Amino acid sequence: MPDSKSPRFIQTWLADVEAERVAARNALLATPASVAPKFFYDRLGSHLFEAITELPEYYPTRTEATIFASHGTDMAKAIGAGMALIDLGAGNCAKAARLFPLLEPRRYLAVDISVEFLREALRELQRDHPHVHIAGLGQDFSTKLDIAADLLGDDRPVFFYPGSSIGNFTPDEALGFLRRVRERASGGGLLIGVDLVKPRAVLEAAYDDALGVTAAFNRNALLNLNRLIGSDFVPSQWRHVAFFDAAKSRIEMHLEASEALAVAWPGGDRRFAAGERIHTENSCKYAASDFADLLVRAGFDAPTRWTDPAGWFAVFWAPAR
Ligand code: AVI
Numbered sequence: 001m002p003d004s005k006s007p008r009f010i011q012t013w014l015a016d017v018e019a020e021r022v023a024a025r026n027a028l029l030a031t032p033a034s035v036a037p038k039f040f041y042d043r044l045g046s047h048l049f050e051a052i053t054e055l056p057e058y059y060p061t062r063t064e065a066t067i068f069a070s071h072g073t074d075m076a077k078a079i080g081a082g083m084a085l086i087d088l089g090a091g092n093c094a095k096a097a098r099l100f101p102l103l104e105p106r107r108y109l110a111v112d113i114s115v116e117f118l119r120e121a122l123r124e125l126q127r128d129h130p131h132v133h134i135a136g137l138g139q140d141f142s143t144k145l146d147i148a149a150d151l152l153g154d155d156r157p158v159f160f161y162p163g164s165s166i167g168n169f170t171p172d173e174a175l176g177f178l179r180r181v182r183e184r185a186s187g188g189g190l191l192i193g194v195d196l197v198k199p200r201a202v203l204e205a206a207y208d209d210a211l212g213v214t215a216a217f218n219r220n221a222l223l224n225l226n227r228l229i230g231s232d233f234v235p236s237q238w239r240h241v242a243f244f245d246a247a248k249s250r251i252e253m254h255l256e257a258s259e260a261l262a263v264a265w266p267g268g269d270r271r272f273a274a275g276e277r278i279h280t281e282n283s284c285k286y287a288a289s290d291f292a293d294l295l296v297r298a299g300f301d302a303p304t305r306w307t308d309p310a311g312w313f314a315v316f317w318a319p320a321r
Contacts, residue, residue, distance in 0.1 A: 007122040011115055011138035012146055021229050028231075028263070028270055034279040035255075037168055039221040039228075041114060046091075048217040055213055057205040060164055063313040064193045068099065071306040071315070075191065076102040078304050078317050083188060084109060084155035088141055088165075088181075093121040095162050100129060106155050107133040109147070113140045142169075145180045156188040164195035164313070167250070167284040171294065174284070178298035185320035190300060194314050196307070197285045200244045207242035207251045207283065215240030218253055221280055231265040241277065244285075253281040288314045 027034045040049065053061035068075070083105050087096040090110035100108075108125070112118045115138035126134045135151050159181050166174050181190055207214055218240045222233035238255040245252055254277040261272045272278075286294075288305060291314070295303050300318035307314045 007126040007134040007136060008151075009115075009119060009122070009136040009138075010148075010151075017228075024225060024229050025265065025268060028225075028278075029268070032277060032279055033270070033272075035221050035225060037221075037281040038113070039224045040217060040281070042220070042224045042227075045217060045220045045224065046114065046117065048213060048220060051213050052209075052217060055206075055209045055211065057209045058214075059202070059206055060193075060195050060313055063308050063310075064162060064164075064315065067193075067306050067308055067313060067315045068095075070308075072099065072102045075306065075315070075317060076104075078319075079103065079158060079189065079191065080156070082106060082155055083158040084152040086147070086152070086157055086159045087111065088159060088161045089113075089163070090121070090136075091117060093118075093125055096160055097125055097128075099160075100132070103158075105132060105158070107135070107151075107153060109135050109137060109151050111137045111139050111141050111147075113138070142177065145184060147184060157185050158188040159185055159190045160192075161190065162193040162315075164193050164283075166192060167195050167286075168282065169284070170282065171284060175294060175298055178295060178300070182299040182320055185300075187320070189317060189319040190295070192295075192316050192318065194288075194291050194316060195283070195285050196312055196314055197249060197287055198310075198312050200246070202312075203244045203251055203285065204242060207253060208240065212240075214242065214253075218242075218255060218280055222255070229265045231263055233263055237261055238278070248282075249285050251281075251283040251285070252279065253283075254279050291316065 052058050084107035085105035086109045088111050090112045093110050110118055110122055118136045122134055122136045169177055219235035219238055222235050225231055226233055237258050239258050241254040241256050256277045257272040257274055259274045263270050292303050295318040300320055303316040303318040305314045305316045
């Protein structure tokens with residue numbers, strides 16, 4: 001039995017801070033300028049995201065939870081027993097922990113770029129589930145997925161990627177990511193949550209809430225960037241913009257200069273005209289059948305899907321023989 005006090009923890013990813021600085025400066029100097037969405041998630045940003053998931057307008061987290069609550073037993077039947085559950089972007093591990101009684105994993109591997117959050121969550125989980133082999137892996141899994149075989153033992157690899165985080169990739173990037181998961185999922189599969197296309201007003205309210213929490217989350221990326229590259233962004237000078245681009249089937253988030261502005265950092269600067277935007281995030285919304293096709297193109301077997309009564313969100317089980 002694993003030692004209940006110390007889940008195994010491995011960090012294979014260490015930020016190359018200088019490379020991140022160069023990439024961030026180049027993105028600011030490009031036309032249009034952009035800030036990578038990973039800059040949302042410093043400590044404050046992670047808390048702001050948790051607050052977003054509680055907002056009345058932000059339906060994805062709540063809707064996905066109702067799908068797991070209504071169909072969890074069927075999911076467990078479809079997935080089968082004896083698995084190593086691999087949680088991609090595990091965060092506080094709460095979503096996976098709620099599935100433990102249904103899926104009864106023999107092993108649980110939590111993967112996240114944010115290692116501090118993970119360590120604490122895993123210690124608690126191990127305390128509550130002393131019979132499960134629990135391990136943490138600090139890794140930026142968006143570009144490569146590097147899982148040592150001994151972390152999974154002989155158990156079937158079942159990947160878990162909830163919350164429609166797949167929507168933050170473009171469809172081409174999503175296909176590449178799903179292919180990398182498929183290569184490692186033989187004998188198991190992928191359980192994934194995906195946000196679906198719905199009326200524009202519902203989508204746009206979810207990304208531009210009345211309390212301004214999403215606006216704060218968006219602007220916080222500028223504070224994070226100030227710390228990383230020494231820039232002098234003043235968040236209050238930037239307007240939060242979120243809209244649904246129907247042709248690209250995605251929400252886009254931007255920050256818009258409220259007046260002509262200059263932003264400087266050691267060794268560089270950039271002027272922004274009034275109304276000029278910095279692109280900060282895409283959140284793609286799928287038709288359920290299109291996402292099922294994407295899974296098959298990535299090499300999975302025909303998926304099973306469960307949705308809420310309104311058809312706003314879907315959870316797919318994509319087996320990998
Ligand atoms: C993490 N990701 C799935 C969220 C989304 O809905 O695309 C991030 C987010 N951005 C604004 N609100 C929430």
